[in-house]
Amino acid sequence: MPDRRTLPFGRLVLGAAAVALVVFIVLLGVLNPPRKAGVFTDRLGPEQGEQVADYLARARDSLGGMDAAEHWALVSFTEPLVPEQIPPHSAGMRIAQVLYQVPIPRVQTPLVAVPVPAGDAAAIDSAESAAWLLPRSAPDERATRVTALSAARLRSGCACTVGLVLRGPLDCLRKLSSQNGIRAVEALPADAVAGRFGVVPLLPEQLDVIQPGPNDGPVPDQ
Template identity: 35%
Template sequence: MIRRSLAALAVVGLLGLLVLAFFDDATHRPVPPQGDMLGTESGESFQAYSERAEKTLLDAPDDQPVYALVTFSEGLTPEEAGEVLASIERVNAMIVQMAAPFPLPEPIAGEDRADVFQRELDRIGASLAGIGNVPTPELIDAAVVRDNGEVLRTLSERERIATVETLPADAAWGRFGVRPVEIP
């Protein structure tokens, strides 16, 4: 009789733990961004955004890397984007056609960033195949990168760069949001 009672209590306790685990938010939802955001704010003009981005860039530290949204003045081919971003320590993601950022790996041996960009564009094109008359993206509009303030300020002076906006040095990958910037 005692064994049956203990077995019944163990089953009820296990079911209770499973119910609690099922309703626990940590098991269901991804961790939300922690408040940092790159890109234009709702209703913000490109001019106002450019001024705000410039201020963040000037405040970026030279002694530690920061995440930044690099918006090109026009869409670039993978080769052009690879050349423009060649001096950057890390390219984390690319943005095409106002879509959410597409995460990118680092190039493997024998490749450069242009190869990584092209492979991702090919993957996007393959995922759109058969949907209908959906154009396949061929140009990169922006990139999320990580480097120090000095390198990013030098990058911002290049002809094909419209804006560079940085986050604080304590921002962590996956913990901030990105809104693409529309160039007028």
């Protein structure tokens, strides 16, 4: 009489095949490890509460290195620019975003980031796009007036450009950082992924500590 504890031959074959499959998958993972994902948690610009001097030093340090790869970088200005001044402040590098914020004394206004295609004309024309990207609704009457005034000034070509996101090599970014009108240039590591990093410019009026400005001033009519 056959021993009932003995596994049938077919089950033995299936078991051996399953073990072989597991071993193959493990070996495949060892021999072909997954590629590291790009940098997804980066940020360009100062942190809330950071000392401006510390950010300026951090931005300078980010431009060190001798690699020839292109890097995403944030350019912050000493004064807001009119749209026609954007190309001379990019040193011919690819402009990916133009950052706008309408300056109104003691009034907080929204920051608007406008993605742009290649070419100086697109960067210059982006102020109109910034006006369209402003919120269509506001929580109160004051915010509604701020939004309407910001849109009107952007469409009039105001000096409201507060930063650029560029793509270029470190040597070009270092040269740009020494140009008149440039307050800071901060670069991300070369493996940073487009669209996977935050951007907040260093505003011209931020001199000591990064913090929200006052919001108790009157909103002009125009």
